[in-house]
Amino acid sequence: MSFAGLLAFERAPAESGRAVVRARVTAEHLNMHGSAHGGFLYSLADEAFAIASNSREADAVALSVHIDYFRPAFPGDLLVATAAEEHLGRSVATYRVEVRRHGALDAENATGQRGSGTAGNADGAPAPAEDGPEDDGPGDDGPGETVALFTGTVYRRPRRGAAG
Amino acid sequence: MSFAGLLAFERAPAESGRAVVRARVTAEHLNMHGSAHGGFLYSLADEAFAIASNSREADAVALSVHIDYFRPAFPGDLLVATAAEEHLGRSVATYRVEVRRHGALDAENATGQRGSGTAGNADGAPAPAEDGPEDDGPGDDGPGETVALFTGTVYRRPRRGAAG
Amino acid sequence: MSFAGLLAFERAPAESGRAVVRARVTAEHLNMHGSAHGGFLYSLADEAFAIASNSREADAVALSVHIDYFRPAFPGDLLVATAAEEHLGRSVATYRVEVRRHGALDAENATGQRGSGTAGNADGAPAPAEDGPEDDGPGDDGPGETVALFTGTVYRRPRRGAAG
Amino acid sequence: MSFAGLLAFERAPAESGRAVVRARVTAEHLNMHGSAHGGFLYSLADEAFAIASNSREADAVALSVHIDYFRPAFPGDLLVATAAEEHLGRSVATYRVEVRRHGALDAENATGQRGSGTAGNADGAPAPAEDGPEDDGPGDDGPGETVALFTGTVYRRPRRGAAG
Numbered sequence: 181m182s183f184a185g186l187l188a189f190e191r192a193p194a195e196s197g198r199a200v201v202r203a204r205v206t207a208e209h210l211n212m213h214g215s216a217h218g219g220f221l222y223s224l225a226d227e228a229f230a231i232a233s234n235s236r237e238a239d240a241v242a243l244s245v246h247i248d249y250f251r252p253a254f255p256g257d258l259l260v261a262t263a264a265e266e267h268l269g270r271s272v273a274t275y276r277v278e279v280r281r282h283g284a285l286d287a288e289n290a291t292g293q294r295g296s297g298t299a300g301n302a303d304g305a306p307a308p309a310e311d312g313p314e315d316d317g318p319g320d321d322g323p324g325e326t327v328a329l330f331t332g333t334v335y336r337r338p339r340r341g342a343a344g
Numbered sequence: 345m346s347f348a349g350l351l352a353f354e355r356a357p358a359e360s361g362r363a364v365v366r367a368r369v370t371a372e373h374l375n376m377h378g379s380a381h382g383g384f385l386y387s388l389a390d391e392a393f394a395i396a397s398n399s400r401e402a403d404a405v406a407l408s409v410h411i412d413y414f415r416p417a418f419p420g421d422l423l424v425a426t427a428a429e430e431h432l433g434r435s436v437a438t439y440r441v442e443v444r445r446h447g448a449l450d451a452e453n454a455t456g457q458r459g460s461g462t463a464g465n466a467d468g469a470p471a472p473a474e475d476g477p478e479d480d481g482p483g484d485d486g487p488g489e490t491v492a493l494f495t496g497t498v499y500r501r502p503r504r505g506a507a508g
Numbered sequence: 509m510s511f512a513g514l515l516a517f518e519r520a521p522a523e524s525g526r527a528v529v530r531a532r533v534t535a536e537h538l539n540m541h542g543s544a545h546g547g548f549l550y551s552l553a554d555e556a557f558a559i560a561s562n563s564r565e566a567d568a569v570a571l572s573v574h575i576d577y578f579r580p581a582f583p584g585d586l587l588v589a590t591a592a593e594e595h596l597g598r599s600v601a602t603y604r605v606e607v608r609r610h611g612a613l614d615a616e617n618a619t620g621q622r623g624s625g626t627a628g629n630a631d632g633a634p635a636p637a638e639d640g641p642e643d644d645g646p647g648d649d650g651p652g653e654t655v656a657l658f659t660g661t662v663y664r665r666p667r668r669g670a671a672g
Numbered sequence: 673m674s675f676a677g678l679l680a681f682e683r684a685p686a687e688s689g690r691a692v693v694r695a696r697v698t699a700e701h702l703n704m705h706g707s708a709h710g711g712f713l714y715s716l717a718d719e720a721f722a723i724a725s726n727s728r729e730a731d732a733v734a735l736s737v738h739i740d741y742f743r744p745a746f747p748g749d750l751l752v753a754t755a756a757e758e759h760l761g762r763s764v765a766t767y768r769v770e771v772r773r774h775g776a777l778d779a780e781n782a783t784g785q786r787g788s789g790t791a792g793n794a795d796g797a798p799a800p801a802e803d804g805p806e807d808d809g810p811g812d813d814g815p816g817e818t819v820a821l822f823t824g825t826v827y828r829r830p831r832r833g834a835a836g
Contacts, residue, residue, distance in 0.1 A: 183545035186514070186536045208514045211558060217511035218558070218570045219551025226547040230539060242546045243764055244736035244825050246410035246574050248438045248497055250431040266493055267414040271763075272735055272827060274412050274493065329430055329438065331495055333412055333736050333825075335764060347709035350678070350700045372678045375722065381675035382734045383718040387711025394703060394710070406710045407600055408572035408661050410738050435599075436571055436663060497572050497661075499600060574738035576766045576825055578759040594821055595742040602740045602821065657758055657766065659823055661740055 187220065189227050197265035199231035205257045215252035216259070216327075222247055224261045225277040225330035232263035232275050233334045240273065240334035247330045251281070258282040259327065266331070274333045280324035348391050351384065355395060361429035363395035369421045379416035380423070380491075386411055388425045389441040389494035396427035396439050397498045404437065404498035411494045415445070422446045423491065430495070438497045444488035512555050515548065519559060525593035527559035533585045543580035544587070544655075550575055552589045553605040553658035560591035560603050561662045568601065568662035575658045579609070586610040587655065594659070602661045608652035679712065681719050689757035691723035697749045707744035708751070708819075714739055716753045717769040717822035724755035724767050725826045732765065732826035739822045743773070750774040751819065758823070766825045772816035 184191070184201075187209070192200040201224055203209075209220040225247065233240035253259055263277040348355070348365075351373070356364040365388055367373075373384040389411065397404035417423055423445050430438040512519070512529075515537070520528040531537075531552050539545040553575065561568035581587055591605040676683070676693075679701070684692040693716055695701075701712040717739065725732035745751055751773050758766040 181536050183537050183539060183548050187547075208509050209511050211511065212562075217551070217554070218573070219515075219547065219554040220511050222550045222554065222573075223545070223547025226545070226550065230546070234540075242577050244412075244574070244576050244738075245546070245550075246495060246572070246736075246738060248408075248431070248495065248572050249570050250433070250438070267412070267490060269414070274414070326431060329495070331410060331412065331493070345700050347701050347703060347712050351711075372673050373675050375675060376726075381715065381718070382722070382737070383679075383711065383715025384675050386714045386718065386737075387709065390709070390711040390714065398704075406741050408574075408738070408740050409710070409714075410572075410574060410736070412736050413734050572740075574823060576736075576759070576823065578761070578766070595740070595818060597742070602742070654759060657823070659738060659740065659821070 183223070184227050187223055189224060191227070191231060194231050194235045196235050197232055197268065199228045199235065199261075199263040201228040201231065201261045203259050205253050205255050205259060207255060210255065213252070215254055216257070218249060221249070221253065221259070221279055221328045222330070224259055225263075225279050225328060226332070228261040228263035228277050229275050229330065229332045229334075232265065232277075233273060233332075233336075236268070236273070236336070237339065238336040239339050240336050243272070243333050243335050245330065245332040247328055249328050251325055251327050253281045253327050254283075256283070260324065261330075269336075271336055272333055273336055274331065277330040277332065278326055279328040279330065281327045282324040347387070351387055353388060353391050355391070358395050358399045360399055361396055361432065363392045363399065363425075363427045365392040365395065365425045367423050369417050369419050369423060371419060374419065377416070379418055380421070382413060385413070385417065385423070385443055385492045386494070388423055389427075389443050389492060390496070392425040392427035392441050393439050393494065393496045393498075396429065396441075397437060397496075397500075400432070400437070400500070401503065402500040403503050404500050407436070407497050407499050409494065409496040411492055413492050415489055415491050417445045417491050418447075420447070424488065425494075433500075435500055436497055437500055438495065441494040441496065442490055443492040443494065445491045446488045511551070515551055517552060517555050519555070522559050522563045524563050525560055525596065527556040527563065527589075527591045529556040529559065529589045531587050533581050533583050533587060535583060538583065541580070543582055544585070546577060549577070549581065549587070549607055549656045550658070552587055553591075553607050553656060554660070556589040556591035556605050557603050557658065557660045557662075560593065560605075561601055561660075561664075564596070564601070564664070565667065566664040567667050568664050571600070571661050571663050573658065573660040575656055577656050579653055579655050581609045581655050582611075584611070588652065589658075597664075599664055600661055601664055602659065605658040605660065606654055607656040607658065609655045610652045675715070676719050679715055681716060683719070683723060686723055686727045688727050689724055689760065691720045691727065691753075691755040693720040693723065693753045695751050697745050697747050697751060699747060702747065705744070707746055708749070710741060713741070713745065713751070713771055713820045714822070716751055717755075717771050717820060718824070720753040720755035720769050721767050721822065721824045721826075724757065724769075725765055725824075725828075728760065728765070728828070729831065730828040731831050732828050735764070735825050735827050737822065737824040739820055741820050743817055743819050745773045745819050746775075748775070752816065753822075761828075763828055764825055765828055766823065769822040769824065770818055771820040771822065773819045774816045 211217040537548040
């Protein structure tokens with residue numbers, strides 16, 4: 181089993197320069213707070229980055245990555261990482277990956293499972309932005325809240341295999 | 345004279361969470377290659393970041409910034425840095441700043457001034473992407489080529505003054 | 509089981525502002541290349557970062573992280589992440605985490621298990637530095653080769669629990 | 673005049689993989705707060721990065737840079753940027769640059785010039801760490817306080833000229 185398998189990542193079919201990877205947060209993905217581990221969120225984004233950057237006619241190896249964490253994610257949340265190309269050069273390329281979450285309720289239309297979600301959010305978030313004008317309001321059916329923003333640069337070389 | 349004045353930055357009127365700053369590359373902005381210094385490109389983006397992040401009801405101080413360089417810029421190029429909010433939280437906020445260039449010919453419709461521009465580009469670029477599908481083609485009238493991509497996070501606190 | 513448990517991380521007793529976390533690379537930690545997944549390497553560093561930043565009198569939540577990947581790691585390698593404080597402020601703090609590897613042979617003094625290690629390294633590395641003057645030479649008994657360098661910034665607030 | 677000249681940077685003789693660049697903060701280097709502009713601090717570090725990365729047998733072009741800001745700097749402060757190699761590979765290399773400041777009084781043993789320095793520091797710092805155990809205490813004769821920490825990665829190619 182690969183690392184992506186260990187973390188139960190589900191990947192959508194690859195497109196040129198783009199990728200989507202999903203995962204459901206479970207008890208095995210948590211930090212000491214009870215929210216999703218920073219390494220789990222990063223790994224999800226990194227998997228989308230690897231697929232997108234290797235969808236081209238060259239092998240891609242990660243060089244430098246930056247990630248900003250905006251909000252915590254909790255057990256039951258569905259996370260979706262979407263990678264897109266910012267720049268494609270001959271020897272290097274840069275990708276942006278957004279990790280968005282869909283709460284247990286939103287994603288499943290389940291009842292009750294995440295009654296403590298709001299309190300958890302207020303607890304765990306370094307800077308909750310509930311009232312920020314850019315934020316998705318409650319009840320939003322849109323693409324979910326951004327949990328983390330990832331920017332990664334790869335080195336590209338003639339194809340031999342694939343990277344991650 | 346401020347640092348923005350020393351570098352001849354021109355700022356557009358501020359909007360909430362957004363900012364645009366422009367500069368023309370001159371001989372005083374170059375590195376040993378004859379292309380715009382990485383610090384000059386960063387400073388332009390940083391000025392847009394400072395204006396955008398201080399356009400809110402709090403003072404913003406830069407904590408962490410990441411920049412990726414995609415292409416070189418040359419004397420005569422008009423550079424435009426555009427800052428937009430990625431996340432606005434109570435204590436922190438994150439901004440994305442794109443630096444785009446408009447070549448001397450494109451920007452001015454001038455004649456001849458940058459005859460060596462194309463060669464210069466091929467020379468100086470770590471990874472020229474002339475043939476990349478995401479790239480603006482030659483003769484494109486659009487928003488210019490992306491020279492650098494900047495992501496910055498600020499710490500926010502009750503207003504006293506402004507940052508940069 | 510926490511995420512650190514899922515990835516079989518072993519942590520040394522915490523010190524003030526410092527932390528050490530170890531892991532052995534196994535088949536479950538690999539990318540498509542057969543080397544350790546970028547998310548696995550990051551997660552190891554992130555765990556050390558979380559422990560170090562929460563060793564102080566405040567709770568720490570990750571804001572921004574940067575990572576550079578220097579070399580690949582392979583099954584059997586022992587990885588050691590060491591976190592140290594770069595800056596401790598009232599509201600923010602910054603940590604440096606080095607991830608070093610000790611090859612299966614070096615670490616275990618085992619025989620044969622990693623006969624293809626050298627070839628694997630030459631294959632997988634974007635920029636092997638065998639002849640670089642800063643590099644540990646072959647047969648070095650020292651602290652191992654640096655696989656990745658991580659710099660992370662946290663937001664600090666009055667203690668309630670711990671982060672990751 | 674180059675960009676380094678415009679900003680009055682003074683460089684020490686280059687060494688292999690290392691560089692030191694100094695500058696005195698003046699009125700022309702300030703942001704709206706009255707402290708050194710983030711772009712000025714970055715540019716100083718970037719100049720040391722360019723010199724160090726081009727001191728080898730290849731040309732180096734900046735790809736990705738991360739900077740964390742720890743403390744503000746003020747007019748009269750002497751800033752020293754010191755670049756050192758973290759990793760030297762065939763196609764890429766990574767450098768760490770520390771920017772340290774020596775207050776007007778410390779550096780010059782002058783009288784009075786920076787009477788408002790302490791207040792300015794308390795004002796401008798996002799996270800003053802006066803009482804942090806890692807901080808240089810007042811009256812320290814050591815290497816100064818760290819103002820910013822910069823990590824940059826270059827792409828390397830056969831020598832033609834030099835970068836910045």
